[in-house]
Amino acid sequence: MRGQRSTPEGQHQPVLLNEVLNVLAPQPGDTVVDCTVGWAGHAVELLRRLGSAGRLIGIDFDPENLPRARERLAEIGYPFALHAGNFAGLPAILAQEGISAVDMLVADLGMSSMQVDDPERGFSYRRDGPLDMRMDRTRGRTAAEILAEIDKQELSKALLHLGDEQNAERIAKAIEAARRSRPLQRTTELTNLILEATQDKARWQLHPSRNRWNLHPAARTFQALRMLVNRELPNLEQLLRVLPQLLSSGGRAAIISFHSGEDRLVKAAFRAGLHAGLYAQVSDDPIRASWQERNANPRSRSAKLRWAHRAPN
Numbered sequence: 438m439r440g441q442r443s444t445p446e447g448q449h450q451p452v453l454l455n456e457v458l459n460v461l462a463p464q465p466g467d468t469v470v471d472c473t474v475g476w477a478g479h480a481v482e483l484l485r486r487l488g489s490a491g492r493l494i495g496i497d498f499d500p501e502n503l504p505r506a507r508e509r510l511a512e513i514g515y516p517f518a519l520h521a522g523n524f525a526g527l528p529a530i531l532a533q534e535g536i537s538a539v540d541m542l543v544a545d546l547g548m549s550s551m552q553v554d555d556p557e558r559g560f561s562y563r564r565d566g567p568l569d570m571r572m573d574r575t576r577g578r579t580a581a582e583i584l585a586e587i588d589k590q591e592l593s594k595a596l597l598h599l600g601d602e603q604n605a606e607r608i609a610k611a612i613e614a615a616r617r618s619r620p621l622q623r624t625t626e627l628t629n630l631i632l633e634a635t636q637d638k639a640r641w642q643l644h645p646s647r648n649r650w651n652l653h654p655a656a657r658t659f660q661a662l663r664m665l666v667n668r669e670l671p672n673l674e675q676l677l678r679v680l681p682q683l684l685s686s687g688g689r690a691a692i693i694s695f696h697s698g699e700d701r702l703v704k705a706a707f708r709a710g711l712h713a714g715l716y717a718q719v720s721d722d723p724i725r726a727s728w729q730e731r732n733a734n735p736r737s738r739s740a741k742l743r744w745a746h747r748a749p750n
Contacts, residue, residue: 456724458486461483463486469484469543471493475497479545496521496523497522502549525671542689580663581622585616600660687747692744694741707720724743
């Protein structure tokens, strides 16, 4: 989940902000693309460093994020452009801007706290809402539509692969049985079904040795469905495939993931690019949030930042 937390002032602190700035080292005059601009948490600080001669291109799969991002970036007063779209189509977006290569790229994968906090988006197992889960509500199938049609074995595989859900087969079987009588339409319906299927009535349980709440029994299923609805892994694969060609000589990329499958894709792509001579250097290990950040923003606990430097032409 994209780790931006709400503060009393209504601002949103992006995950691993200082680490991203250190890795990318933006300079005046650079061209930067933020593939997941959200409410411009990373983008604002990047744009501050680009100056009037630089340029920032922001992309977000969720067009509902763009008005707030535009407002915040406009306050900086430096050149920027925003696009509603999928970062898998980044080459076409850059072509629209007349750009062939960028000096740096950042992608903060997953979803933002603003999305999960809105019950109408259907991302939250803690709030009742329609089973939607689309990043872009103008296109694609909702989670409810997918659950009404997907084969039980395919669903079980998705829950295991995308959610690391050990009860995947049991949950898929329960969903198949439930939809025979009527389709699942609400998040609370799905949450309660999962609690029944896993025989775990406790929504939250305090882990005695770690002194923190265990993961909710529905969390992994909701994660897997969100990733399935939005085709998140295929989109990431495409971005990683085109990334070397879109970075200028010596260009830098920073990708923050929150899911083990995403992190494996990024790690493998960066290492393959290094061996092929496309990258001059890549991170050996992921950068994690500091203890202070994890304590202040629990959503940063699973964040992993990996970086790559494009080889000189």
